[in-house]
Amino acid sequence: MHDDIKDSLLKKSRATRSEQRGRIISLTCTAIIVLIVVSIFYFVASKGLATFFSNKVNVWDFLSKSIWNPGSTDSHGSPQAGALPMIIGSFGVTLLSAIIATPFAIATAIFMTEISPNKGYKILQPVTELLVGIPSVVYGFIGLSVVVPFVRHTFGGTGFGILAGTFVLFVMILPTVTSMSVDALRAVPRYYREASLALGATRWQTIYKVVLRSATPGLATAVIFGMSRAFGEALAVQMVIGNAVLLPHNLISPASTLTSVLTMGMGNTVMGSAANNALWSLALLLLLMSLVFNLLINKIAKRGRI
Amino acid sequence: MQNYSADDKFIRELDPKDHEISISTEDLHVFYGDSEAIHGVSLPFERFKITALIGASGSGKSTYLRSLNRMNDNIDGTRVTGKIMYRDLDINSQNINVYEMRKHIGMVFQRPNPFSKSIYDNITFAPKRNGVHGKETLDELVETTLKQAALWDQVKDGLGQSALSLSGGQQQRLCIARAIAMKPDILLLDEPASALDPISTSTVEDTLLALKDRYTIIIVTHNMQQAARISDYTAFFHLGNVLEFDETSNVFQRPKITATEDYVSGRFG
Amino acid sequence: MNSKKWNTVATGILYFIAGVMILILAFLLIFILWNGLPHVSWHFLTTPARSFQTGGGIGIQLFNSFYLLFLAMLISIPISIGAGIYLSEYAKQNWLTSLIRTSIDILSSLPSIVVGLFGFLVFSIQAGLGFSILSGALALTVFNLPLLTRNVEESLNSISESQREAGLALGLSKWETVLRIIIPEALPGIVTGMILGAGRVFGEAAALIYTAGQSAPALDFTNWNPFYIASPLNPLRPAETLAVHIWKINSEGIMPDAAQVSAGASAVLIIAVLIFNFGARFISARVYGKMTGTK
Numbered sequence: 001m002h003d004d005i006k007d008s009l010l011k012k013s014r015a016t017r018s019e020q021r022g023r024i025i026s027l028t029c030t031a032i033i034v035l036i037v038v039s040i041f042y043f044v045a046s047k048g049l050a051t052f053f054s055n056k057v058n059v060w061d062f063l064s065k066s067i068w069n070p071g072s073t074d075s076h077g078s079p080q081a082g083a084l085p086m087i088i089g090s091f092g093v094t095l096l097s098a099i100i101a102t103p104f105a106i107a108t109a110i111f112m113t114e115i116s117p118n119k120g121y122k123i124l125q126p127v128t129e130l131l132v133g134i135p136s137v138v139y140g141f142i143g144l145s146v147v148v149p150f151v152r153h154t155f156g157g158t159g160f161g162i163l164a165g166t167f168v169l170f171v172m173i174l175p176t177v178t179s180m181s182v183d184a185l186r187a188v189p190r191y192y193r194e195a196s197l198a199l200g201a202t203r204w205q206t207i208y209k210v211v212l213r214s215a216t217p218g219l220a221t222a223v224i225f226g227m228s229r230a231f232g233e234a235l236a237v238q239m240v241i242g243n244a245v246l247l248p249h250n251l252i253s254p255a256s257t258l259t260s261v262l263t264m265g266m267g268n269t270v271m272g273s274a275a276n277n278a279l280w281s282l283a284l285l286l287l288l289m290s291l292v293f294n295l296l297i298n299k300i301a302k303r304g305r306i
Numbered sequence: 307m308q309n310y311s312a313d314d315k316f317i318r319e320l321d322p323k324d325h326e327i328s329i330s331t332e333d334l335h336v337f338y339g340d341s342e343a344i345h346g347v348s349l350p351f352e353r354f355k356i357t358a359l360i361g362a363s364g365s366g367k368s369t370y371l372r373s374l375n376r377m378n379d380n381i382d383g384t385r386v387t388g389k390i391m392y393r394d395l396d397i398n399s400q401n402i403n404v405y406e407m408r409k410h411i412g413m414v415f416q417r418p419n420p421f422s423k424s425i426y427d428n429i430t431f432a433p434k435r436n437g438v439h440g441k442e443t444l445d446e447l448v449e450t451t452l453k454q455a456a457l458w459d460q461v462k463d464g465l466g467q468s469a470l471s472l473s474g475g476q477q478q479r480l481c482i483a484r485a486i487a488m489k490p491d492i493l494l495l496d497e498p499a500s501a502l503d504p505i506s507t508s509t510v511e512d513t514l515l516a517l518k519d520r521y522t523i524i525i526v527t528h529n530m531q532q533a534a535r536i537s538d539y540t541a542f543f544h545l546g547n548v549l550e551f552d553e554t555s556n557v558f559q560r561p562k563i564t565a566t567e568d569y570v571s572g573r574f575g
Numbered sequence: 576m577n578s579k580k581w582n583t584v585a586t587g588i589l590y591f592i593a594g595v596m597i598l599i600l601a602f603l604l605i606f607i608l609w610n611g612l613p614h615v616s617w618h619f620l621t622t623p624a625r626s627f628q629t630g631g632g633i634g635i636q637l638f639n640s641f642y643l644l645f646l647a648m649l650i651s652i653p654i655s656i657g658a659g660i661y662l663s664e665y666a667k668q669n670w671l672t673s674l675i676r677t678s679i680d681i682l683s684s685l686p687s688i689v690v691g692l693f694g695f696l697v698f699s700i701q702a703g704l705g706f707s708i709l710s711g712a713l714a715l716t717v718f719n720l721p722l723l724t725r726n727v728e729e730s731l732n733s734i735s736e737s738q739r740e741a742g743l744a745l746g747l748s749k750w751e752t753v754l755r756i757i758i759p760e761a762l763p764g765i766v767t768g769m770i771l772g773a774g775r776v777f778g779e780a781a782a783l784i785y786t787a788g789q790s791a792p793a794l795d796f797t798n799w800n801p802f803y804i805a806s807p808l809n810p811l812r813p814a815e816t817l818a819v820h821i822w823k824i825n826s827e828g829i830m831p832d833a834a835q836v837s838a839g840a841s842a843v844l845i846i847a848v849l850i851f852n853f854g855a856r857f858i859s860a861r862v863y864g865k866m867t868g869t870k
């Protein structure tokens with residue numbers, strides 16, 4: 001007797017083919033993303049390393065010298081590509097803005113989760129979400145029209161500089177750090193708080209000694225994430241930093257960051273020239289720093305889990 | 307729980323001359339990673355009969371049942387060895403089209419899991435994907451399967467309603483209707499009534515008894531009264547082994563193995 | 576007593592800081608809308624920009640922003656859904672998967688200027704697309720993919736495993752099950768993520784200044800043939816967007832009414848972001864209600 005069902009069990013069917021197609025499609029999409037990441041690294045690195053291999057700039061000079069004029073050469077015949085002013089500028093605005101933003105963000109997060117988890121949360125949650133959504137050029141524009149004049153009137157100088165950059169970045173990363181801090185605080189189990197309050201601790205003692213302490217890894221992640229945002233921000237900073245590739249003397253003299261020099265310079269140099277390669281080296285540095293931030297965040301996340 | 311020897315077992319042989327076997331396993335082992343959950347189970351399942359799988363929680367009933375239509379394929383790190391014979395084929399082999407196979411070996415789960423679609427679409431969804439078309443054909447399919455699942459009278463005026471608006475028992479009967487809409491040979495049910503109230507439970511049991519003329523039914527149950535009420539055969543699972551398999555009346559009234567006796571008389575489990 | 580006092584003081588400070596947060600948002604919104612809205616008129620929204628005289632509009636930039644957004648989403652939505660499905664349904668726990676996840680993490684944390692420069696090098700120069708809509712859309716895709724993918728994956732993961740088993744047990748393939756059962760159920764989450772992504776893309780500038788370019792040549796809105804050079808749909812023309820325009824006129828300093836135009840353009844940008852934000856909430860609530868409620 002012939003059994004159709006038995007035969008069908010040994011043959012491919014519509015479902016088999018659809019499954020095969022699905023696997024191929026979804027794997028291809030994933031491969032595209034991985035390929036993009038790999039090629040970003042490949043292209044940026046190959047361009048950025050040319051400064052050191054083709055143009056013979058010493059890596060240490062690149063990191064520690066402060067004269068940035070990669071179009072012309074120094075006494076040894078290699079381009080003058082000292083990136084120290086930008087490195088200091090980038091780290092300066094990043095650290096300063098994070099230092100100001102951290103207490104603000106954590107305090108707001110505590111308010112949202114511990115003090116007023118209903119009403120306060122309901123108001124502040126959309127506030128932070130909206131702030132996260134504001135485009136960076138808008139922050140730059142406000143920086144230019146409010147922060148720079150404010151700095152100029154209060155502290156003198158042109159108003160452009162690290163201080164203005166710090167203010168703008170502070171406002172920019174504040175919502176991100178806040179909402180991540182909120183997540184970190186909410187992850188602390190309720191019974192920690194209840195146990196502490198039951199032992200007679202005040203609310204503040206509970207927050208300070210119990211909640212903040214057990215949320216530390218999450219809060220640290222939030223701050224580092226904010227720093228990585230600040231470090232990589234280009235246009236908003238470029239609009240208020242003054243764009244002078246000099247070692248900053250103070251917080252209110254025009255300065256520059258890796259991103260601001262890249263933004264301004266890439267269009268004014270010829271692909272393949274020493275000046276252009278030097279810019280790609282800055283991009284490579286930016287890329288590596290973003291890796292470092294990423295690594296830090298992963299490290300903390302792993303440690304927090306144990 | 308006492309440690310009963312796995313060597314001390316009784317598996318009734320079903321003579322193929324008198325019993326038509328729908329599906330059977332031979333020396334079936336299931337591994338989750340390195341741990342072995344089923345230690346070589348060989349069982350026959352007779353056509354148009356209900357076989358109950360009983361045993362304490364964690365004894366491997368679900369694992370075994372889910373191997374029969376290879377649902378365990380989808381769990382990372384699971385390995386199944388041994389034979390599952392269905393229509394003279396070992397369906398536990400690579401060259402088997404599992405999607406085709408599952409059309410003939412349907413399954414109903416412990417928790418009702420209707421799609422968040424209308425009642426009508428829940429039933430017609432898979433048949434449509436398999437080329438059943440035409441409004442009349444589909445309407446008829448919906449009506450007959452809902453009638454077989456004893457749900458028709460309650461929902462016939464609201465077939466466009468979301469399946470999630472039904473009660474738990476109704477959802478489970480919808481899941482049964484959905485499974486039989488594929489016109490399977492065999493229906494596997496994993497504690498289909500455990501999440502239901504007593505009234506829904508007895509409706510589901512009646513439904514299963516009514517379905518028996520057309521389907522081979524294998525049901526996992528935690529509830530011994532249920533097994534005794536509805537099944538023709540019973541297999542007793544203990545720590546990944548089947549210690550006793552026999553006609554249900556024998557298992558419950560004249561168990562041959564101490565472990566079975568202890569279990570059915572409520573001494574453990 | 577002392578610790579009680581401390582408690583009151585600390586609580587007071589927290590209230591104060593939370594208030595400051597709200598003030599910051601209020602200030603930003605009021606500043607932008609107050610200064611910007613008076614400049615926003617139909618004329619402003621529809622006329623081309625002027626470089627050396629006052630009275631220019633943002634018509635072309637606005638169109639460019641939407642067109643770029645459309646193209647970027649057109650490319651990134653299918654890819655992110657495919658990759659999200661792979662990660663949530665097919666990926667096994669092994670080194671390959673963790674490599675993929677790490678790549679996506681890295682991509683999502685790359686500064687957008689780096690993405691823009693990569694796009695400049697690869698799409699504009701090596702692929703010969705020049706400063707063009709297409710090049711910009713590809714850069715925005717790169718910028719957008721990791722977050723969209725993660726959102727799709729999370730939305731799919733939030734659907735119960737029992738739904739997948741239901742589909743598989745009926746003899747459907749995994750792919751059919753995901754496409755026809757899981758994705759429809761995960762749709763509210765996916766759509767919300769897509770709209771928020773669209774908002775981000777709409778305001779992005781750093782990834783575009785060297786890909787879509789910084790110029791907005793005049794468009795002929797009567798000819799929609801995509802191959803015609805001045806056609807609005809031509810994907811190979813340079814296209815300054817609204818966000819890039821704000822940056823450009825402020826850093827060039829040659830437009831006499833740059834401050835007014837920027838304020839107006841910022842207001843438009845902010846309103847768009849608000850619409851995306853509320854749209855995301857609204858749609859997710861609507862779709863969700865429809866899926867679970869009784870019809």
Ligand SMILES: Nc1ncnc2c1ncn2[C@@H]1O[C@H](COP(=O)(O)OP(=O)(O)O)[C@@H](O)[C@H]1O
Pocket residue numbers: 338343361362363364365366367368369370381
């Ligand atoms: N997905 C899984 N991964 C690892 N072990 C499992 C898994 N599912 C079940 N097990 C183990 O297999 C054994 C049998 O489980 P199960 O088949 O669910 O038993 P029952 O259905 O009889 O309660 C148990 O020890 C259980 O812990």
Ligand SMILES: [Mg+2]
Pocket residue numbers: 367368369
């Ligand atoms: Mg079970």
